[in-house]
Amino acid sequence: MEKPLKNTTSISIMKINKAGRSRAVASVAREFMFTIFLNGKELVTIMCSPENMKELTAGFLFSEGLIRSKEDIKKLDIDEWMGTARVETSGDTTTDSRFFSKRLLASGCGGSATFYDLSDAAALRIESGLTVPAGEVLRLANVFQHGSELYRTTHGVHSAALCEGGKIIVFFEDIGRHNAIDKIFGCCLLDDLPTKDRIIVTSGRVSSEILQKIAKRGIPIVVSISAPTDLGVKIAEKLGITLIGLVRGGKMNVYCHESRVT
C-alpha cells in the first residue's frame, strides 16, 4: 500500500476562497501516453499513470486475450523515456484482425473488451465456494479507502486491490480504472500470484468491461466503492460473480449472488 510518487507532479496554481486568492503548489495526477507494440506492430496507445508499465502491459494483453500465461511472453521491454512497451509473444497475434480493426470505446477509462456478447462470456461462469462476512467487506473497504480516498479525490486517480482473508495483497493506482485492474492482473501473471477465490476491491464504477476483465481471472467477489451499471450487474449475475457496490458509511448493496456474503 506504498504511495507511488511518480504518478503525481507538482504545479503552481492560484487558490481562491472567501478569504481571497493566494499562490500555492498543487499536486496533480500525471497522464502518460504509453504505446504497446506487439510483435513489431503498433497495438494500442493508452493514457495512464506512468508507473508499473510492465504490469499494465501484461494485464492489458491478458485482458484482451492476446496472451494466456506468463509463458506466452517471450520478451517484454519497457522504454519509460519513449513511453513504449515492445512485446514479443509466442502466438501469432498480429493476424488477429478483429483486435487490430475493431474500435470499442468503453464507458470509462480506456478499457476495451474482447467479448461483446454475453454468450461469449457464459463459458467463464465462476464456480467458487468462497464466502465473505459482511463485516469483512466493510473493513476491507475501509482499509482500501484509507489508503486511497484522499489521494484519489485530490488527484483524480482510481485504485484497485486484490484481497484474501481480509488483507490487501496487491494494490495499484492509475488515472484509468481499467488500467488499475489491468495492473493487478498483470502483476499476478508476472509474479505467479493466484487469483482464484480472491476478492477484487475497486474505487471505480463497475461497468461491463471491468466485469469481463475480472471474470477472465475467475474472481468470485467484486467490491466497489462506486455503483455498477445495469450491464455490469447482468454480466455478474450471468457469470456467477457476487457484486457488491456503494460500500460506504457502514452500508453496502449486494447486486447479485448474495449468498457469498455471510
Add this chain to the structure above:
Amino acid sequence: MEKPLKNTTSISIMKINKAGRSRAVASVAREFMFTIFLNGKELVTIMCSPENMKELTAGFLFSEGLIRSKEDIKKLDIDEWMGTARVETSGDTTTDSRFFSKRLLASGCGGSATFYDLSDAAALRIESGLTVPAGEVLRLANVFQHGSELYRTTHGVHSAALCEGGKIIVFFEDIGRHNAIDKIFGCCLLDDLPTKDRIIVTSGRVSSEILQKIAKRGIPIVVSISAPTDLGVKIAEKLGITLIGLVRGGKMNVYCHESRVT
C-alpha cells in the same frame, strides 16, 4: 436540467447495514452499446447512457474531426432498438485511414483524441476577453452539482453543462465523461447554439482528451468539480484556456490563465 429517466433502470438488490439485511429496489445507470456507421463503414462502438444519441453522434464526429459543421451531415439515422447510428457525410471520411486504424485508449470514459501532439493543438489557441467572477464560478458549480450530485454519486454517471451569464444553457449526463461533453457540443452543432465565450462545467476529471474536445469549440473557461491531470493543465496553458478545478466547499484551484477569474 430535467432528469433523464431512460438513463437508469431499477433492479432488485440486497441492502446490508448494521441492522441487518433487507431486499430493496435500487436504481442503476444503464450502459448501452452504441455503434456508429459512417458512410456505410463501421466506425466505432461506444458504451454510453442510452439517451441523446443524435447529440452524441454529432458531437463524437465533430470531436474526431470527421465533420466540421451541421452542413457536413447529409443523413443521421438513429435506431434505438439496434443501438446504431447511420451517418452520411459530404466528405469522404472513410479514406481517413489514421482514424480507422489508430487505437487510442483515453484515460477515462471512452474518448479518443484526434491529435496526439501538442504542436497540432497550437493552431487552436483561444483568444477571448471573457472573464468570470469567482463568486459566479462557485454559484454555477453549486447549481450544477445540485442538479447532478446525488444522481451522479448514486448512479455513477457524469454530467457536463454549457453556461453563459451565470446560467446553465445545456446540460447532459452520461456514464462516460467524454460522452457528456460530446453530447453538449453535438447539441450545439445540431441546434446552432454558439459556444464562443461560454463556459463548460464538468463533473469529471479534466484529462488531455477532454481539453482537446473543449478547445475545438473555442471554449475559454473550463470548470471541473474534479481534478485535472498534468497533461490537461499543459494543454490548457498552451491553448490559452482558463482551467478551474476542485470547485468544492467555497474553494477552487485555478490551474492556468487565472486573469479571466475576477
